[in-house]
Amino acid sequence: MVQQSTKASAGLRRLLSGDEAVAAAARELGVSLGTGYPGTPSTEVLEYFATLGGRAQWAPNEKVAMEVGVGAAFAGARALVTMKHVGLNVAADVLFTAAYTNVQGGLVVVSADDPGMASSQNEQDNRRYAVAAGVPMFEPSDSQEAYEMTAAAFDVAERWHIPVILRLTTRLCHAKTLVDTGRFTASAPPETFVRDIPGRVMIPAYAKPAHRRLRAKLAEIAEWVETCAWTRTVEGSGRVGVITSGVSYAHVREAIADAPVLKLGMTHPVPIEAARAFAQTVDECIVIEEGDPYLEETLRAAGIAVRGKDPMYRFGELSVQRVRRILAGDTSAEPTPPRGNPPQLCPTCPHRLVFQALSRLNCIVSGDIGCYTLGVLPPFEAMDCCVCMGASIGAGLGLRHALPDEEARRVVSVIGDSTFVHSGLTGLVEMVYNPPTTGHLVMVLDNGTTAMTGLQEHPGTGRTLNHEPTNRLDIERVAEAIGIRRIHTVDPRELGSDGLETLIAETLASGELAMIVTRRPCALIEERVATAAAGACNE
Amino acid sequence: MSKVTNVVFAGLGGQGVLKVSDILADAAVHAGLDVKKSELHGMSQRGGSVSSDVRFGDEVFSPMIPEGEADYLVVLDETQVDVTRHLLREGGVLITPEVFYDEDQGIEDVDDLVADEDNPVTERNLNVALLGALSVRLDLPESCLLEGVRANLPERLHEMNLEVFQYGVSAARKRLS
Numbered sequence: 001m002v003q004q005s006t007k008a009s010a011g012l013r014r015l016l017s018g019d020e021a022v023a024a025a026a027r028e029l030g031v032s033l034g035t036g037y038p039g040t041p042s043t044e045v046l047e048y049f050a051t052l053g054g055r056a057q058w059a060p061n062e063k064v065a066m067e068v069g070v071g072a073a074f075a076g077a078r079a080l081v082t083m084k085h086v087g088l089n090v091a092a093d094v095l096f097t098a099a100y101t102n103v104q105g106g107l108v109v110v111s112a113d114d115p116g117m118a119s120s121q122n123e124q125d126n127r128r129y130a131v132a133a134g135v136p137m138f139e140p141s142d143s144q145e146a147y148e149m150t151a152a153a154f155d156v157a158e159r160w161h162i163p164v165i166l167r168l169t170t171r172l173c174h175a176k177t178l179v180d181t182g183r184f185t186a187s188a189p190p191e192t193f194v195r196d197i198p199g200r201v202m203i204p205a206y207a208k209p210a211h212r213r214l215r216a217k218l219a220e221i222a223e224w225v226e227t228c229a230w231t232r233t234v235e236g237s238g239r240v241g242v243i244t245s246g247v248s249y250a251h252v253r254e255a256i257a258d259a260p261v262l263k264l265g266m267t268h269p270v271p272i273e274a275a276r277a278f279a280q281t282v283d284e285c286i287v288i289e290e291g292d293p294y295l296e297e298t299l300r301a302a303g304i305a306v307r308g309k310d311p312m313y314r315f316g317e318l319s320v321q322r323v324r325r326i327l328a329g330d331t332s333a334e335p336t337p338p339r340g341n342p343p344q345l346c347p348t349c350p351h352r353l354v355f356q357a358l359s360r361l362n363c364i365v366s367g368d369i370g371c372y373t374l375g376v377l378p379p380f381e382a383m384d385c386c387v388c389m390g391a392s393i394g395a396g397l398g399l400r401h402a403l404p405d406e407e408a409r410r411v412v413s414v415i416g417d418s419t420f421v422h423s424g425l426t427g428l429v430e431m432v433y434n435p436p437t438t439g440h441l442v443m444v445l446d447n448g449t450t451a452m453t454g455l456q457e458h459p460g461t462g463r464t465l466n467h468e469p470t471n472r473l474d475i476e477r478v479a480e481a482i483g484i485r486r487i488h489t490v491d492p493r494e495l496g497s498d499g500l501e502t503l504i505a506e507t508l509a510s511g512e513l514a515m516i517v518t519r520r521p522c523a524l525i526e527e528r529v530a531t532a533a534a535g536a537c538n539e
Numbered sequence: 540m541s542k543v544t545n546v547v548f549a550g551l552g553g554q555g556v557l558k559v560s561d562i563l564a565d566a567a568v569h570a571g572l573d574v575k576k577s578e579l580h581g582m583s584q585r586g587g588s589v590s591s592d593v594r595f596g597d598e599v600f601s602p603m604i605p606e607g608e609a610d611y612l613v614v615l616d617e618t619q620v621d622v623t624r625h626l627l628r629e630g631g632v633l634i635t636p637e638v639f640y641d642e643d644q645g646i647e648d649v650d651d652l653v654a655d656e657d658n659p660v661t662e663r664n665l666n667v668a669l670l671g672a673l674s675v676r677l678d679l680p681e682s683c684l685l686e687g688v689r690a691n692l693p694e695r696l697h698e699m700n701l702e703v704f705q706y707g708v709s710a711a712r713k714r715l716s
Contacts, residue, residue: 142602177574184573
C-alpha cells in the first residue's frame with residue numbers, strides 16, 4: 001500500500017511536465033530501478049528520475065528494459081519501465097506473459113503514445129495493449145494526476161500482483177502544469193528472495209491456472225474501478241454529458257463549461273456500470289477520446305447509448321477547437337494551418353556527407369529510425385523505406401533477395417549506432433546466416449549518441465544514462481564475431497562525400513557481406529562543447 | 540473567474556523559444572496563478588519551426604491555446620510571423636524584434652540589432668529581450684519575471700539577461716508612448 005507522507009516537504013508546488021511528475025512520484029515512492037529506452041515523448045521520465053537521485057538506466061531496447069523491470073519486481077522491488085508507444089511493440093512479448101505471473105513487487109510500465117505523430121512513425125493507440133495483454137491502465141489528464149496516478153498504479157500493481165500501464169500522451173508528457181509534490185513515502189526495499197515457482201515459471205502446467213488467475217484479478221479490478229476515486233463525475237447543468245479521459249478531459253472542460261462529465265482515470269478495465277448510470281442522467285452522452293474509438297466501442301458493446309466522434313477526428317491529437325467541433329457534430333473540412341519550417345539534418349551534421357554519396361550513387365536505401373531518417377528529404381531524397389527500429393537490415397536483405405541482381409547490387413542498409421544496438425544485431429545475424437547472392441552492405445552512421453531523442457547514451461557510447469563510464473559495446477568487433485568479413489571504419493568528415501562515394505561503390509562491387517561504420521560525433525555534441533566554452537547561451 | 544492570459548512564443552530551433560516560455564511560466568507561478576505551458580519536443584533541435592504556449596490565470600484547463608485565441612504572439616524570427624499569425628486573436632498583440640529597430644540609429648533589421656554594440660541584444664539573449672518588451676503589457680509583477688529569469692538561467696548569465704530584459708522594457712515603453 002502506498003503511504004501518504006506526513007513530512008514537512010508535503011505541499012511543495014512546482015511546475016512539472018507529465019514526464020517529470022511521474023519521475024517525482026517514482027522517486028518519493030522509493031522505486032528501486034527505472035529502466036527503458038529513449039523515445040519521444042517518454043525520454044524525460046528516466047532522465048528526471050536520475051536527476052532526483054533515482055537509479056535509472058538505459059537498456060539496449062524496450063524488451064530488455066521490461067525484462068529487467070520484471071526481474072526487479074520478482075525480487076520484490078518497485079520497478080518503473082518507460083518507453084514510447086512503439087517501444088511497447090518491442091516489449092510486448094514480455095508484457096503478455098508477465099501479466100500471467102504473480103509479480104511480487106510493483107511493476108509499472110509507462111507507455112507514452114504520440115497521437116498526431118509529433119515525432120513517431122505511427123499513431124498506434126496503446127489502450128488496445130491493455131485489453132490484449134489483460135493489464136490495468138491509468139491515464140492522467142495533467143501533471144498533478146500523472147504524479148498521483150504513478151502512486152495509484154503501484155498500489156494496484158502491488159495489491160493484485162499484476163503489471164500496470166501508465167499511459168501518457170505527447171501533450172501530457174511535455175505540457176507543464178502545477179504539481180503538489182512531497183506526498184508519498186518510500187516502500188522498504190526487499191530483504192530476501194521469495195520463491196514462487198507456479199506463480200512465475202510459465203510452463204503450460206502453471207500458465208493454465210495463471211491465465212484463470214489473471215482473469216479473476218481483472219474481474220476484481222473491474223469491480224473496484226466502478227467506485228474508486230479515479231472514476232469521477234464533474235457536475236454540470238447541461239443536458240449533454242461527456243465521457244472522457246486523459247488530456248482530452250482538459251480540452252472538454254474548456255470547450256463546454258456546463259456539461260456534466262464522467263472522467264475516467266482508468267481506461268482498462270472501463271467502469272461500465274458507472275458509465276451506464278451516468279449516461280442515464282443526460283439527454284445525450286458523447287465520448288471524447290483521442291485516437292481509436294476505444295471507449296466508444298467498449299461502451300456501445302455494453303449496450304450504453306453514446307455518440308462518438310466522426311472518423312475524421314481519429315487522426316491527429318485533439319484540441320479545444322476540435323472538441324468543440326466534435327460536440328457540435330461538425331464534419332466540415334478543418335482549416336489547414338500554415339506549414340512552418342520542417343526539421344532537417346543540421347548544417348554541419350556528418351550524416352549529410354553519407355546521404356550525398358548515396359544519392360549520387362543512386363543506391364536503393366533501406367533506412368531506419370533516427371535523425372538520419374531526414375535523409376529522405378530534399379536535397380538528398382536518399383531513402384527508399386523506413387518502417388521501425390532495426391528494420392533497415394532485414395528489409396534491405398529482403399530487397400536483395402527479391403530484386404534482380406543488377407538492382408540488388410544497389411541496395412544499402414543505413415542504421416544509426418543506437419538503433420543498431422537496439423535491434424540491428426539480429427538483422428546482422430540474419431545477413432550472415434541467409435546471405436543474399438549479391439552480398440550486402442550495412443552502413444552504421446555512428447555519431448556516438450542517441451541524437452534524435454536528445455543525446456542519450458547507449459551501450460555503444462560506453463557511458464551510462466548519467467554519462468558515467470561503463471563497459472562499451474564495440475560495434476566492429478561484434479560485427480566481426482557475427483561473421484561480417486569486410487568492415488571499414490571511416491570519419492565521414494575526413495573522407496568527404498567523394499571519398500565515401502568511392503568506398504561505397506567499391507564495397508558494393510565486391511559482392512561481400514560488408515559493413516561501413518562512419519564515425520563522427522553528432523554536430524549537436526560538438527556545438528554543445530563549443531557553446532559551453534564560449535560561455536553564453538539562453539537556450 | 541478572471542480571464543486566462545494566452546501567450547505564444549515562436550521561432551526556430553536553437554533560438555531559446557522553450558527557455559523563454561519556461562521563464563514566463565515560472566513568473567506566473569511566482570505570481571500565485573494557475574499556469575499551463577505546452578510545446579512539442581523532439582524535432583525542434585533540427586532547425587525546424589518551434590512554438591510554445593503559455594497560459595495563466597485563476598484556472599487554466601487545456602495546456603494548448605486554441606487557434607485564434609492568443610492574446611500575445613512573440614516571434615523571435617521574423618520568417619515565422621506568417622506561419623503563426625493565425626494563432627493570434629482579433630486585437631491580439633504581435634511582438635517581434637522589430638520593436639527594437641530604429642532607423643535613426645541605422646538599425647533596420649535583426650542583423651543590425653545584434654551587430655550594434657550600443658545595445659545589449661545578441662542572438663542568444665533576444666528571447667529575454669523580447670520577454671522584457673512583452674512584460675510591459677502583462678499583469679505580472681516585474682519581480683516575478685526577474686525571479687523567472689534567475690530561476691531558469693545559470694548564474695553567470697543573470698547580469699546580462701537582467702540588463703537585456705530592462706532594455707526590452709524600455710524599448711516597449713517608448714513604443715507605447
